[in-house]
Amino acid sequence: MNKWEELDKKYIWHPFTQMKGWLENPQLVIDHGEGVKLYDTEGKEYLDAISSLWVNIHGHRRKEINEAIIAELNKVEHSTLLGLINEPSAELAEKLVEVTPDGLNKVFYSDDGSTAVEAAIKIAFQYWNYAGHPEKKDFINLGDSYHGDTVGAVSVGNVEVFHKAYKPLLFSTHRVSCPSFYHTRMDVHSEKEFLDALLKELEAYLKEHASHTAAMIIEPLCQCAAGMLMQPKGYIKGVRDLTKKYNVLLIVDEVAVGFGRTGLMFACNHENVLPDMMCLSKGISAGYLPLGATLVTDEIYNAFLGEPTEYKTFYHGHSYTGNNLACAAGLASLRIFKEDDVIAGLPPKMEMIRQHFNRINEMEYVGEARQCGMLGGIELMRDKANRIPFDPGLLMAGGICQNARKYGLIIRNIGDVIVFMPPLCSTPAEIDEMLSRLTKSMEEIFDRVRNRNMD
Numbered sequence: 001m002n003k004w005e006e007l008d009k010k011y012i013w014h015p016f017t018q019m020k021g022w023l024e025n026p027q028l029v030i031d032h033g034e035g036v037k038l039y040d041t042e043g044k045e046y047l048d049a050i051s052s053l054w055v056n057i058h059g060h061r062r063k064e065i066n067e068a069i070i071a072e073l074n075k076v077e078h079s080t081l082l083g084l085i086n087e088p089s090a091e092l093a094e095k096l097v098e099v100t101p102d103g104l105n106k107v108f109y110s111d112d113g114s115t116a117v118e119a120a121i122k123i124a125f126q127y128w129n130y131a132g133h134p135e136k137k138d139f140i141n142l143g144d145s146y147h148g149d150t151v152g153a154v155s156v157g158n159v160e161v162f163h164k165a166y167k168p169l170l171f172s173t174h175r176v177s178c179p180s181f182y183h184t185r186m187d188v189h190s191e192k193e194f195l196d197a198l199l200k201e202l203e204a205y206l207k208e209h210a211s212h213t214a215a216m217i218i219e220p221l222c223q224c225a226a227g228m229l230m231q232p233k234g235y236i237k238g239v240r241d242l243t244k245k246y247n248v249l250l251i252v253d254e255v256a257v258g259f260g261r262t263g264l265m266f267a268c269n270h271e272n273v274l275p276d277m278m279c280l281s282k283g284i285s286a287g288y289l290p291l292g293a294t295l296v297t298d299e300i301y302n303a304f305l306g307e308p309t310e311y312k313t314f315y316h317g318h319s320y321t322g323n324n325l326a327c328a329a330g331l332a333s334l335r336i337f338k339e340d341d342v343i344a345g346l347p348p349k350m351e352m353i354r355q356h357f358n359r360i361n362e363m364e365y366v367g368e369a370r371q372c373g374m375l376g377g378i379e380l381m382r383d384k385a386n387r388i389p390f391d392p393g394l395l396m397a398g399g400i401c402q403n404a405r406k407y408g409l410i411i412r413n414i415g416d417v418i419v420f421m422p423p424l425c426s427t428p429a430e431i432d433e434m435l436s437r438l439t440k441s442m443e444e445i446f447d448r449v450r451n452r453n454m455d
């Protein structure tokens, strides 16, 4: 055990981590990164197939972003947005309004994905108060949704494994069926039938309850932290149409799927959806520094204007709201999107993922390998045909990801789903190499399962 592992194990409490298991097992210490590669303190090289934590889109230590942060650091290390303006946050807000769907014209900054969602929840609630409808205060969310870890964000989420411990602390929501065709228990036989059934269910609820509903929150196209659950085509457009029809705000959480992840700049772009609010983080600073943003329409922002005597104010903010260093990174990232034409360069990379996923889909213990642009999930099943999962105690996907380290691949699982989120800058050859290493690790673990079954 080297010095850092010793210090870590002595002092650090890791996120989402069963610490006993952490302490008992050898752990990797990352020393530095370069492009899509990470290096440990022993000098071993790894391909980073999860973009650090779905954040690093242009690669590690990208010169232009490093330089932008350093240039800003040499001007001022921090300047609050409480009562003052800083240059990078103003410029980034203009650019964010430009790149997001037309109509999202105001930016509220925060620190990460959870706080971007937290702000959206409070804005929605307060908006209806100011708009003369204080009775509209409830929220609709999707089955198996994940929107972060702060108490409000946990309240609008419901991934059982992450949230069940905190249930007594949470406000309640109305949950509509999870729009995953692979997992649905609805009696439907095609994606189209499924889509119709989902929208019918939502409309039935809205008809009765829109009068006391403030907003619906969705993670569009793919519910990532729930296990990369894909939605049927037309779903987000259908949800937008219905929420508009029944006068309920639509909040889209593009924390994970935003900034090119799904093949277009934002998931909403796939179905030309204009939400009332959009939550952003992760890729917003290309994974360099913590930053979140909640974009809203003029209608929402204007409801908070009022006369000075009315004290209409959004009572929310953080010490690091609109952090100038993070915003400088965000500006540099958006310049790279433009100069490198990042989105136009994605199709051959997505095609490489598609080819691998087609092969992976044929593997014995793979229930479904699903892809949406530059993200993917490989769900394991003990019995593929009957969709019977492995005993969770076997930690199958976790074992594959751990085993992949010996082949020089860093990748993570959520339950029995292996999550693939390579940096957008990965070349097709690098993606080929990542997925070949993953397949090798899967074959090895699957062989062990087969041998055990034969014993």
Ligand code: PMP
Pocket (backbone or CB within 6 Å): 112, 113, 114, 115, 117, 146, 147, 148, 149, 219, 224, 225, 253, 254, 255, 256, 257, 281, 282
């Ligand atoms: N929303 C979504 C869709 C996410 O995937 C995440 C994080 N994985 C969050 C919100 C929370 O973001 P953070 O971890 O930065 O607070």
